[in-house]
Structure formats: C-alpha cells, structure tokens
Amino acid sequence: MSPSRRRWRQLLGDTVVITGLGVFVIWTLAPIVWMILSSFLFQRALITKPPNLSADSFTLKNFQKVFEASDALINAFTNSAIIAGGTTLIALALGSAAAYALARLQVPAGNRIALMVLATQMFPGIVIIIPLFIVLTRFKLIDTHVGMMAVHLSFVLPIVIWILKGFFEAIPRDLERAAAVDGATTFQTFRLVVLPISLPPLFASAVFAFIESWNDFLFAVIMTRMNTKTVPILISEFQGNYQTAFGQMLAAATLASLPVIIIAIIFRRYILLGFSEGAIKG
C-alpha cells in the first residue's frame, strides 16, 4: 500500500469514528436536552407546530407552578431521600459483612450462597411483592418508610453484596495475614484493615444502591399511598393529572431526575469502578 493511500484510509477511518461519536452523543443527549428545554418553555410555545424556540418563549413559570401546586413535591423528595438513604445504609451495613464472609471465610456452602444472592437479583419484583404486600398489610406496614425500606432491600442488598464480594476477593490476603500475625481477630481485621482500604468500593455500591432505590417504581406504586409517595410516583401522577400542562409535567420529571443524574456524574469514578469490578468479573 502506498503511503498516500494509507493516509487516505487513516483519514477515512478517523472521519467514520468522529461521525459515529457525534451521532452517539446526539442520540443519547437529544431526548434529555429536549426534556429540560421543554420544562423552560411556555405552554403556547410548546403547542406551536413546530415548537417556538424564540427567546421570549422561555420562562421559569413551570417550575414555580410545580412547587406551588402543593407540598407534594417537597414531601416526595423527603420520602425518597429517607427511603433511598435508609435502604442504602442498611444494605451497606449488612452487605459489607456478608460480602466479606463470602469472599474470605470458609463459609460452608459459601459458593452456593453467593449464587443464590446473585440469583435473587434476577427474580421479577412482582413475584416478591405480591406476598410481601399481604404480609406487610397484616403488620400495618403498607405506606410506611420501614415497609418501603424492607421491600427495597430485596433488590438492593443483593447488588451491594455482589459488588463488594468482587472487591474483597481482589484484596491481597497478605494484608490480612499480617494483621493476623499481630493478633487481630477476624472482626478487627475487617474493621481496621479491610474496611479503610475498601472505601471506594463501599462508595460504589452505595451509589448503585441509592440510585436503584430512588428510581424504583413497581414496588412504590404498590406499597405507597398518601404518606410515603416517592418522587417517581409523583411524576407518574403529574403526567396523569396534568396531561395538558406539558411544561409542568416535564419540569417535574426534570426535578425528579436531577438528584440521581448529579450523583451519577459526581461519583462517576466509583460507578465505573463498580462496572469493571463487580458487574463483570463477578
């Protein structure tokens, strides 16, 4: 191949890649950009064909109205924060110890338990929620934060255990042997040696847990009534009740998505870590 031809091929390849990356960015961001843009537009601009995007179409009214509509939004944010935060903390506390035990100690049937933990993540939520609904009704835990945390643990705890198990397995055993030589008990080794160097993975699984719990809809739509309505429930009601107030509907959806998107962007390092460690290597 002559040098000039090779240069042409190189150029062609680069063009294809750059075009591909451009298409990818537009395809991924356009819907989100349109959601955010729409939430800042007056109704009359939204129902013009095609939508009127001139400068005087933009407004903050939609957000103002969403907040004014009731305390519902603030309440939903509070509920979601309590439920997702509580679920995350409980899952980390229980899950880190369990993951460590599965990764290190000679748990009888350890591998089988690990497999079962993984399998639980694949069960359809509907199988779990029908009986739990009946039980929680009897204990009067429907529409309570405790009840929601309990049902969320069913899918959050397995994720946390699974991600952390992968990390713990990757920690060199020599570190723990050194601690053992110094006379540390298993629990001391875990608390003083393993936990401090596991902060990134703990963070990674916390971010996963929080996002999964915050975004849950199936369990929330079944388990919540007036007192514990979460953000996703509120948006779904908004789009039902305000079918024609498009700007407000999208302002609500934008507000609801922002916290998790911001969390995902800030903690992206940990999330990507979670992908490469927990999700794939297993």
Place this chain on the structure above:
Amino acid sequence: MLPALLVLIAVVLYPIGRSIVLSFQRVEAKGGRFEYTWTWLDNYRALFRDEAVSIALRNSLYFTALDVLATVGIALTVALLLNHRFGRAGIFRIVLLIPWALAPVANGVLWKWILHGNYGVLNAVLKELGLIDTYVNWLGEPSLALRMMLLADVWKSVPFIALLLLAGLQNIPGYLYRAAKLDGATLLQQFRFVTLPALRTPIAIAVVLQSIWSFKVFDLIFVLTKGGPGDGTLMLNFLAYRVTFNFLDFGYGAAIANLIFGIMFVLAIIFIRLIKPGAPRSRTA
C-alpha cells in the same frame, strides 16, 4: 453474614415460597383481611385459557428479542467507538451515565412527550425534514406503540450494556492487535478474529442480563400506554400487576408471576453458568 442472610430470607426467599403457595389458592380480601381457599391447579389451568396471557406472552417475547438484539448491537458499536483513541475522553462516559441514571418513570414521561401525537418533537422534526406529510399518532396504534416502546427502552438500556462491553474491550491485551497487524490482518479481520472472540463472555452476559431486564419492563408500560391500545403493549409483568392489584385476584396474579419467574429462572441459570462465580481467579486466568 447472618443478619444479611436473615433479611434476604425474609424479603426474598419467603416471598418466593409464599408466592408459589398463593398460586394454588384463591385469595379474597374481605374488610382488610385475606381469606384463602385451596384451588390447586385452577389458576394454572386458567392461565392457558386466558387470552390476555397469550397476548402478553407474545408481546413480551417479541419485545425482549428485539430489545436485546438492538441494545446489544448498538451498545457494541458505542463501546468500540469509546475504545478508539478519539473516544477515550471522560466526557463520553459521562454522556453514557445520564440515561442510565435517569429514573425509568422520567424516561417514560420524556418519551411520552417526544412521541406526542399533536405536539411531539419527533413529529415536528420528521415533518421539517420532509420524511412524513402528516403527524403520526405514535402511541395510538398497537404494533406501532410497541415499537415506540422498544425505542424508548433501547435508548435507556444501551449505556449500561455499552459500559459492560467497554470494560471487556479494555481487557483485551494490545499485543494481540499488534500481532494481528504484523500478520497483515485488516481492521475487519482484527475485529472478527481478535475482538469478537475476546468479547464472547461479556457479550453473552450482556444478552442474558438484557433479556432479564427487557422481560421485566414495567415502568415504561405504566407511563406510556398502560398496556393499550387494545392490549397492544400488554406484557406479562404488567398483566401480573393488573390482575393482582387492580382486579385484586392475588392467587391468579401469583400464578402469572410464577410463569415470569420460571422463564427468568432459566435465563438466570444461563447467566450464572456464564460467569462461573466463586471459581478461584488463578485457575480461571
């Protein structure tokens, strides 16, 4: 170990067992209390006669098959692009995380607005480009609505799968490509004989995971169509919900849920076979 196990037994294992028991019973809610009668196989017999079940099963299978195909195909392309030296910039990974983190309900609202028959931006864009003459009611016709739901789900699912495949691509040692180049392999041959074989396991995992998630789709149906028009987008998960919590037929709902469970169980076993967890690293390496 023990506390976590107890919690998992309480919120996962017990419900699964109970759901199997429920599926052999008729459950009636009377004044806040539940009454149970054993009806044994009645619920499962009803399953076979119920036309809604066969519609939902057909829709679920169709949706899952196309969803997996499109998602994994697009995700593989995206992963290859992001693995190229131009695509390594961190900003592209941030772009990927946004749809992934977006709440599925917000995703539904977002696409409902984009696909709106009168004011949707998809219609506006296609009309401006001259691709359609009149506005299309994307969610108004059964098979079209199902395909639009597919579009919304693929858009949301691609990022996770792309990140998964990207991690797989990054594990391929560079010397394999250098060796292939020395042997005079073209780009296409490098992809066919180096990249694809190395990605076999990640791709298989992606296919199984995405099948499980497509099969479970619920939020999108709830927001976009509630299963309509005319059961055109009715899928098993939504049907189980409708039967249980709208028609309050807990026993029959549990039977449908167990049908989903059975199908997903098979998928889960395939998944577990693929990643073989617990095997010592040194032996697998």
